[in-house]
Amino acid sequence: MEPRWAQTGRDGPDDDDWGQQQPPSSLFLQLPSNATLRFRGNVAKAWGAALDEGEPPGAPQERDGEGAREQESVPLKQLPLCMAEKRILRLREQRVAWKRSRWEQWQVGMRHLWGQVRGALLYAQVWRGSLHRIEGHFGTGIQSYFNFLRFLVLLNLGGALLMVGFVVAPNAAFEGLQLNQTQRGQNSMVNRSCLQYDPTERGLVSYFTYLMDLLSGTGFMELTHLFYGYYQNSAVDFVGFSYNIPLAYLLSVLGYFSVCLLWILHRAVHLLKRSLVGENWELSTYSHKVFAGWDFCLAPGTAAAMKHNSLRYELRMDLEEQTLRRLMAQRSPGQRLALFSLRGALNLLVLGLLGAAFYGVYRATEYSQRAQQDTSPGQQGLVLGLLVAYLPSIVITAANQLVPLAFGLLVRLERYPLSLEIRLTLLRTVFLRLSSLLVLLFSLWTQITCHGDPAADSCRICHYNHQQHPCWETSVGQEMYKLLVFDLLVLLLVLLLVEFPRKLLVTHGPAPLARLLGQQEFLVPPNVLDLVYSQTVCWVGTAFSPLLPLLHAAKFILFFYLKKLTLFSNCRPADRTFRASISSFFFLLVLLLGLAIAWVPLLYSVFVLQPSQACGPFRGEPTMWSTLWVAIDTLPLVAREFLQFVGSLAFAVPLFLLLCILMFYLMALDHSYSCLVKELKGQLRLEGQDKVFLVTQITELS
Amino acid sequence: MPRAGRRRPVGGVAVGRCPGDGDLRRGGRKRRGEGPGRSRGSWSGAAMGGSASQLPRDLLDEYQELTFLTKQEILLAHKRFSELLPKEERESILLKRVPKSKILTLPELRANPFQDRICRVFSTAEDGDGSMSFEDFLDLLSVFSDSATVEIKSHYAFRIFDFDDDGILDRKDLEKLVNCLTGEGDETRLSESEMDQLIQNILEESDIDKDGTINLSEFQHVISRSPDFASSFKIVL
Numbered sequence: 001m002e003p004r005w006a007q008t009g010r011d012g013p014d015d016d017d018w019g020q021q022q023p024p025s026s027l028f029l030q031l032p033s034n035a036t037l038r039f040r041g042n043v044a045k046a047w048g049a050a051l052d053e054g055e056p057p058g059a060p061q062e063r064d065g066e067g068a069r070e071q072e073s074v075p076l077k078q079l080p081l082c083m084a085e086k087r088i089l090r091l092r093e094q095r096v097a098w099k100r101s102r103w104e105q106w107q108v109g110m111r112h113l114w115g116q117v118r119g120a121l122l123y124a125q126v127w128r129g130s131l132h133r134i135e136g137h138f139g140t141g142i143q144s145y146f147n148f149l150r151f152l153v154l155l156n157l158g159g160a161l162l163m164v165g166f167v168v169a170p171n172a173a174f175e176g177l178q179l180n181q182t183q184r185g186q187n188s189m190v191n192r193s194c195l196q197y198d199p200t201e202r203g204l205v206s207y208f209t210y211l212m213d214l215l216s217g218t219g220f221m222e223l224t225h226l227f228y229g230y231y232q233n234s235a236v237d238f239v240g241f242s243y244n245i246p247l248a249y250l251l252s253v254l255g256y257f258s259v260c261l262l263w264i265l266h267r268a269v270h271l272l273k274r275s276l277v278g279e280n281w282e283l284s285t286y287s288h289k290v291f292a293g294w295d296f297c298l299a300p301g302t303a304a305a306m307k308h309n310s311l312r313y314e315l316r317m318d319l320e321e322q323t324l325r326r327l328m329a330q331r332s333p334g335q336r337l338a339l340f341s342l343r344g345a346l347n348l349l350v351l352g353l354l355g356a357a358f359y360g361v362y363r364a365t366e367y368s369q370r371a372q373q374d375t376s377p378g379q380q381g382l383v384l385g386l387l388v389a390y391l392p393s394i395v396i397t398a399a400n401q402l403v404p405l406a407f408g409l410l411v412r413l414e415r416y417p418l419s420l421e422i423r424l425t426l427l428r429t430v431f432l433r434l435s436s437l438l439v440l441l442f443s444l445w446t447q448i449t450c451h452g453d454p455a456a457d458s459c460r461i462c463h464y465n466h467q468q469h470p471c472w473e474t475s476v477g478q479e480m481y482k483l484l485v486f487d488l489l490v491l492l493l494v495l496l497l498v499e500f501p502r503k504l505l506v507t508h509g510p511a512p513l514a515r516l517l518g519q520q521e522f523l524v525p526p527n528v529l530d531l532v533y534s535q536t537v538c539w540v541g542t543a544f545s546p547l548l549p550l551l552h553a554a555k556f557i558l559f560f561y562l563k564k565l566t567l568f569s570n571c572r573p574a575d576r577t578f579r580a581s582i583s584s585f586f587f588l589l590v591l592l593l594g595l596a597i598a599w600v601p602l603l604y605s606v607f608v609l610q611p612s613q614a615c616g617p618f619r620g621e622p623t624m625w626s627t628l629w630v631a632i633d634t635l636p637l638v639a640r641e642f643l644q645f646v647g648s649l650a651f652a653v654p655l656f657l658l659l660c661i662l663m664f665y666l667m668a669l670d671h672s673y674s675c676l677v678k679e680l681k682g683q684l685r686l687e688g689q690d691k692v693f694l695v696t697q698i699t700e701l702s
Numbered sequence: 703m704p705r706a707g708r709r710r711p712v713g714g715v716a717v718g719r720c721p722g723d724g725d726l727r728r729g730g731r732k733r734r735g736e737g738p739g740r741s742r743g744s745w746s747g748a749a750m751g752g753s754a755s756q757l758p759r760d761l762l763d764e765y766q767e768l769t770f771l772t773k774q775e776i777l778l779a780h781k782r783f784s785e786l787l788p789k790e791e792r793e794s795i796l797l798k799r800v801p802k803s804k805i806l807t808l809p810e811l812r813a814n815p816f817q818d819r820i821c822r823v824f825s826t827a828e829d830g831d832g833s834m835s836f837e838d839f840l841d842l843l844s845v846f847s848d849s850a851t852v853e854i855k856s857h858y859a860f861r862i863f864d865f866d867d868d869g870i871l872d873r874k875d876l877e878k879l880v881n882c883l884t885g886e887g888d889e890t891r892l893s894e895s896e897m898d899q900l901i902q903n904i905l906e907e908s909d910i911d912k913d914g915t916i917n918l919s920e921f922q923h924v925i926s927r928s929p930d931f932a933s934s935f936k937i938v939l
Contacts, residue, residue, distance in 0.1 A: 076768050077767070077768055077769055077844065078851055078853065079854075080854055080857045082837075082838070083768060083769075083841055086768045087764070087768065090767065115766075120772075140930065140933055140934055272929075286900060286904050287907045287924045288924075288928040288931070290876070290879060290880060291859065291863070291925055291931070292928045292931035292934055292935070293883055295934045296814060296846065296934060296935055296936055296937050297936050297937060297938060298814075299810075300809055300813035301813070304813035305885070308815075308883070308884055311884060312883075312884040312885065312892070315880075315883075315884070315892065315896075315900060316892070316896065322899070322903075585929075684910050684911045685910070685911050688911025688912060688913045692913065
């Protein structure tokens with residue numbers, strides 16, 4: 001089949017854009033830019049012709065001296081040749097090999113070893129077989145969710161290692177070995193009422209109190225390593241040096257956050273390495289969908305048929321959207337005004353819904369905390385007590401499930417193009433989930449600091465509300481613990497009571513009902529937002545509950561197996577596939593947002609709030625950060641001066657200015673690069689026309 | 703007498719064609735094919751369920767150097783390939799070719815709309831019937847493996863998508879490509895106008911020198927910007 005420009009005498013629809021010359025195809029096919037012809041496997045003559053010339057095209061030339069060294073730069077496996085060709089080149093290389101110096105031989109050996117190590121590491125990834133199976137049946141979109149889940153498990157295990165290694169294990173060891181602990185902190189000038197803290201139950205305790213305590217983290221659970229309140233403000237003399245417990249606690253929490261940040265950034269950069277290179281990466285959507293659209297790892301069966309359907313659906317939707325956009329651009333100003341006012345009104349409605357949800361969370365938290373303090377748990381029944389304790393979690397979960405449904409309905413009225421609709425709904429849902437957590441924390445803060453008023457009655461003595469929260473850090477940790485437990489319970493309940501019955505109904509129930517319900521679809525974005533929300537809860541709570549990363553790692557491992565079970569038993573692949581990699585980057589972006597949100601309460605508690613006097617490793621200190629200053633004072637003079645300088649404004653302001661200058665420089669560089677790329681594209685067009693013209697002239701003259 | 707250390711193809715370097723059925727190796731490999739009685743050289747693959755087919759260690763090393771596959775992947779490929787051969791031919795696995803129809807029974811390729819093109823591109827048979835030898839099979843797995851570079855994947859993707867083998871992707875190639883993607887059968891194809899619009903969009907995005915076709919460098923340029931090409935262009939046994 002001849003290319004378009006070789007069709008003689010036929011008028012194509014856009015003739016003035018493409019070259020109209022009619023050069024013979026044979027000459028064009030000999031040009032170097034059509035080099036792939038030389039690699040044709042079934043055109044044996046091409047192979048033979050290439051070999052007779054002494055070197056296959058694309059292979060490195062054999063030269064003496066530095067030319068031989070250049071051969072190293074292209075490893076043989078990267079050449080697009082068949083095996084026998086590569087073997088010939090390898091023999092040629094080996095003949096040259098004895099000329100190489102010892103250094104180069106060592107380099108080659110190292111590279112070989114590194115290749116072996118990488119191969120072994122790739123094979124040793126955890127859950128590799130499961131992910132491969134999921135990919136084969138459901139495609140890479142759903143596999144990206146499980147990839148993300150695996151990443152979170154590893155992140156939490158790493159964080160748990162850090163926290164357990166520096167905080168929990170030393171404390172347990174010190175208690176076990178009954179080492180000498182020297183108390184720190186000035187306790188003498190403190191009002192006695194601030195020091196009262198006794199969470200254990202006295203007297204006759206009914207059995208279900210223990211169950212309630214286990215589920216809500218109160219009572220006997222408060223006096224375990226799980227919560228902040230158990231740790232002592234002491235230094236332990238241990239093998240020649242003194243292990244300062246509060247300092248270790250503070251530094252390991254800050255270290256944990258930094259490690260998480262670096263790990264996530266590393267993974268995000270790794271994923272983005274390719275896609276950020278092009279200047280407008282959004283503008284190649286059609287080519288990407290067609291050239292990279294098929295998942296080559298799909299196993300035969302329904303998955304392949306579904307993939308065909310979803311590709312067709314996606315292409316059709318995009319083409320429709322394109323025509324819609326063209327129509328939209330031609331709207332009259334009156335129509336536009338009407339549309340904008342409609343969108344404004346709907347956005348206000350969305351804000352109203354969000355406000356209502358936040359207010360509900362705020363009141364629920366307030367009521368729950370007050371009810372827990374006022375009545376002792378023994379007076380209420382088990383179920384009622386649990387309901388009161390879990391009220392904030394229930395309200396948050398209900399809001400997270402119901403409000404996005406309303407968003408989905410509203411966004412359809414706004415008449416955006418489909419892709420924008422999906423993104424807008426997603427953004428609003430993300431905002432809802434992360435903000436509801438912030439509102440919960442805000443509600444706790446108002447109770448702990450009496451609405452930020454240090455002169456209020458309850459807060460005057462101890463600078464925090466010591467009657468309601470004798471150990472306020474543990475209260476915060478308890479709320480996070482309850483969110484964790486409730487999340488897991490909800491997953492189990494939904495699995496048992498919603499997904500499995502639905503599948504049973506669809507397969508064995510009456511036909512109209514089955515058609516109405518339809519089989520469950522595994523939607524990736526809401527599931528990923530669930531994971532991000534859980535991880536944010538973990539981050540917020542780690543400072544107040546050191547074992548929380550470990551519990552979250554266990555929870556995510558359970559999640560993996562349960563979700564895999566429900567995927568294979570109950571679900572079918574989604575109709576509209578979410579592009580795997582852009583979405584991977586989107587997940588990491590939302591995760592970073594969650595991390596940024598988690599930094600806020602941490603920094604506030606560390607720098608501003610006064611730690612509880614009655615419990616915890618910072619009792620008696622004015623703030624948590626002051627332990628660090630005290631420790632710095634014990635360092636030698638040079639280190640102390642250096643650290644004080646780094647922390648002062650004289651360092652921060654010039655650094656900020658320098659970063660601003662760097663940013664402006666990079667923006668200017670980026671602008672000049674895009675100008676250069678535009679110029680080069682124009683030149684390529686001219687070259688193409690030149691080529692066609694010249695070849696025509698050559699054939700006419702010959 | 704047996705030169706286990708240095709291998710030399712019998713015919714020297716300039717053979718003149720890409721050997722389809724191992725005639726290049728016949729002289730050099732005959733020593734190795736002589737039964738398991740030899741104590742020289744180590745044999746690997748003995749753990750593959752007790753089958754008689756084994757790969758000599760230096761051949762394994764060579765394959766590891768010339769492809770992107772790890773040792774385990776090569777051995778697994780060896781096992782799967784020998785299952786495609788009839789029992790009596792499994793001894794001389796390196797010399798045999800498997801016809802295309804049998805290759806397409808592999809579950810990894812069975813559901814693939816590009817199965818014909820893949821076999822044709824990777825096969826080195828002189829008569830172009832698409833039959834594959836073991837080394838062709840390894841080449842295929844190497845290009846589709848996890849560790850292959852994007853450059854080599856895009857090179858072979860271009861060749862697979864070039865249905866008429868003329869070195870460029872023109873309108874007809876793109877039409878056939880889209881039809882493969884949307885499925886077999888008349889009711890699954892896009893309409894005429896939709897197809898025209900789609901191909902117009904693709905050429906607008908990818909054709910840099912505006913000659914109405916996409917050549918290899920333009921294809922590689924567009925593909926290198928696609929973030930999920932490497933993860934979708936993958937076949938793992």
